[in-house]
Amino acid sequence: MENFIVSARKYRPTQFDSVVGQSHITTTLKNAIKSNHLAQAFLFCGPRGVGKTTCARILAKTINCENIGADGEACGTCPSCTSFQESTSLTIHELDAASNNSVEDIRNLIDQVRYPPQRGRYKIYIIDEVHMLSSAAFNAFLKTLEEPPSYAIFILATTEKHKILPTILSRCQIFDFNRIQWKDMASHLASIATKENIQAEPAALELISIKADGGLRDALSMFDLNVTFSTDNTLRHKDVLENLHILDSDYYLQITDHMTTQNHVGALVLLDEIMRKGFDGQQFIAGFMEHLRNLLFAKDPQTLALMEISDESKAKFKQQAEKTSTSFLLSAMNICAQCETNYKSAKNPRLHLELCLLKINYLPSVFQPATEGGDGKKAEPQAKAAGAKTTETQAPITPKTPVLEPTPPAVKEEPVMETTIPVDVPTLQAKPNPVSGLRSAKKVVDAKATEQTAEEVLAGLSNDPANSKAFTIEELTTVWNQLAAEFQSANLINKYVMMNRPIELIGSIIHMKVENEVQVQQFNENVRLEVLGKIRERLQNYSIDIALDVIVTEKSDKKMLYTQSDKYEFLANKYPLLSEMKQKLGLDHEY
Template sequence: MENFVVSARKYRPATFRSVVGQQHVTTTLQNAIQSQHLAQAFLFCGPRGVGKTTCARILAKTINCTNLTPEAEACGQCTSCVAFQENASFNVHELDAASNNSVEDIRSLVEQVRYAPQQGRYKIYIIDEVHMLSNAAFNAFLKTLEEPPGYAIFILATTERHKIIPTILSRCQIFDFNRIRVEDIREHLRYVATSEGVAADDDALHLLAQKADGGLRDALSMFDQQVTFAGNNLTYKDVVQNLHVLDYDYYFRLVDALLRENLSAALLLLDSVMQQGFDLHNFVVGTAEHLRGLLVCKDPVTVQLLEVSDNIRQQYVRQAQAAPLPFLLSALNLVSQCDRDFKQAKNQRLHVELTLMKLAYLNGAVQFVRDLTPAANGEAKKKTSSLGDGAAAPLASSNGHAAPAAYAPAPSPPTPSTSTPPQAPKPEPQAPPLVHAPAPADGPEPLPVENGVAELHATPSIEAAPSEPVTPRHQVRDTLPHVETGRPSMQGLEPNQRPTDVRPGTVPAPAPSIPALPKLPSLGSRLPNLRDVGTAMASQPKAPGAKDKDQALEPASTGPLAPIDPELLRSVWQQLADERRAQDKMSDYMVLNRAVSADANHVILLTVDNPVQVVQFNDFRAEFMAELRRRTGHPGLIVQTEVAAAAPTGRKLYTSNDKFAYLAEKYPALQEMKQRLGLDADF
């Protein structure tokens, strides 16, 4: 029985020309071979199954070939090529870094590099999965990789470039391998199927190429599996059944049911999918991809973005023509939201069914909104046209309502019809002057009460308000100083009198003296800052009867005060403190969280722990006092703060001299020892 060789090995490319989907890499390598500009180290990066190791072997075979073709391809017939094809070449060494990742392995490799090749020109070292090397192995490999012998070339291959240290990356020529396109994989599968004598549908091969996710090796492995399952006649149905994937037909039937608003058919289709053992999340993701395909097929220019076979693409185009664009956009949004919330849902089937219910009636909802939109626009247009052809746009008033069009140009009176031909309309001036429009003779009739419309505010009139006669005012002037209650004494002055004239029999009050500004210290050419001004103001003596800032906030008492209920005061005080804590103002709460009481003069003494709390209380004193007075109903409350005296601790900090004096008094020999030895107490 002949041993079976998998297609990934049997049809492995042997020349640069046979490499699939990596022309940007193969062309660069061929040019480097022809121009003899080969680097000492190459790094091939890319996903799995895209040809990294294959290109490394082709490069190693080609650079040692003694009979290159004009296209820089290996001949396959010389001694070096034959030895390479039989795995008997002493010039090509392959190392698996996944199992040889220690420093000793790299040291053994470095020792081999010291020996020149016996035949051929180069010794090539291919290190696969190089990202598996340890940091110590990388560091041991740096010097040899940077300055190898002229006959040594290193080819590194990895799927995880980010795991390689930058010092290695800087010493290599890096080639990034791309994922192979679906069309390229399908064409290669067609070539393999033809070579193996397998009749395969284009849809089946396209589905295999799509499921390979850009890896040719995965596609060939799945192809061998499908041929083993279905024989030499590979159909699309067999591939779908063996790969256990949802057919496109499910999604086409689902969208058809949703467009017909047939919820029952959509729910039965979902149940059929679950009965066959498919994952609900994969169904949701597939639905989103199907809706995206329909959205792409709405425009003939973007149809090429859909990576499906020609038969499936035609079905997409036909269904996209039947599906409205608003439906596709809204449906894609709903399915994407279902995909995001799927893992958090407790009942995942119900979650998907609710999404299908929304999708089933989405088309009708979109049409309902579309029907309402012209009606709303027509109503707005009708209201706008009722202002008249010559009415200007309403101006916004200060209260937020539209101001009446009182400044529109006056409409021209109707003229009797004559036989004169109509004149051409005159061009409007660029900036017409604003004139006052006369009130219309007959206004619009008021709306009847039966229609349920009621005015919420008085309708502004467009008539000009009559101007009120200007009456001479009686000019008054404050001539006496203010009394304590803050009510000034006023004396009347006639308009024709000067401000210095007073009524006979009265003595003019002396003008209040303006306090002189404090003299700032001499600062030279430097401008005074706020700190200097504040210091100078604080050093000035206060005038008699002047009040502090804190006392200025307190209202002046004018008579006997009503007593305050202590329970009410404590309750309101505690409520305000708790509100500060609820607002995450713990520093304010710590200041207020203490027992307080008011005396007969409505003075509350607040005892705090330190001066910092006094400053904190002064920051919110005004707001706190206003709320305290409002809730207690006593506007004459006053809060005075004081710092509690620190209790003596009874402990003292002793110095070295104090300790020595105490011990010398207890033990006199210490004093004599200090004198004999010449010691000092500060030690």
């Protein structure tokens, strides 16, 4: 039985022309070899599985080839190429920096660089995963990398360029590898399938290529996995979906059709089928968001070309995109984003997901409201008289939920003062009075209202003799206790505590004593306007005001012990032996 060799190793490129999707790099390297403009150090960086180490090996082999072709490719038959292919070359050394990242490893490498090659023009060192070197190893490598011998060339490869020291980057010629396009990968997989006598459906190869996300090595690993899964050497699309646990895009197309026709029953039944197949709810909602994004892109030919899908799938998206509006797609994506954020923290994730689909299901009725006997279309705007502004019909703002807000009740027209009250005026009783009129004015005033504060309005009422009814201290105390009891029954403990203090009446000013300025600030911000408005209303006197008196207490001579030094000094004064023990034992305290 022959040993099985994975496709990533068996079909690893040995020449620049066989490298997939990196023509901008292979062309530059071949021209550098032909013109003999080779740098002292190369840095290959990019995502995993895109050909960095492969290109480094091809470059090393081609540089030392004894019969380089006119196209800049190695011959593959000379002693240098043969020894490299058999891993017996003494001039090409490959080092894994992930397991040899210490200073000693780099020093051993520098010692080897001193000796010229026994055969060939150059001595080449390939250092893979170079970002794993320690800072000390990088620093030890700096001088040799900057001024190596004329026969030494370093080729560094990494997936994380940002972890490499800038002093190393400045000494290298940097090549950035791109993610391989899925079409190039699908073509490469098709050629491998032909060589292996495997019958592969184009849709299956396209699915593997898209799932690989730009990494050819990942695509080859998934290709081997699915070939092993099949028993008749045939690669089918449905088998790839099952083996890689990918949710078919047809499910998303069907659910979107149910959403546009407001068939919530069909959507929920289809969701149950998806969940019974073992797919996670968060995986579904993420895929559905991607599907809605593709529908939005499919509305324009320019953005449709950006989608990394097959032409057949593009046609399906374009057909469904014509049935959906942009407002519907944006609102649905917003609802899905909220569902994805709250999915993990939900106690019933399944219900959370179903509620998300129900919200999306009723979006069409929100954006296209129809009336009885009407056609559901919005009326065209009509121009008003000369000098008046024309109101344009605009698309509604994307709602968080598809529930329409009820129309607020009409406010009874009363002669009120047009003013803007920037502070929060508390709700009073239903009895009509000037203060409640002010609160009603707050809801009906427009942008032309004057910027007059609530204190100025109440001050104007207090100057009116008709609004200054006499009252006694007993009546004031009764009203004050009633308000405190109301706060207590409403569980407004903070307000109750602020009011649960003795008061004194001097003229029309209520004096209340507090301990500090913080309590004054809290009372003025949270309680003052509400209490003052209700007292004036119930006593029918708008000249009443509240004054807070801060109680001045005598300062204590006792010093507070905050730091460790303060505590030590206090104990040393109280117990002199403590200082003597500190000196004899050579102790010290923390600062």
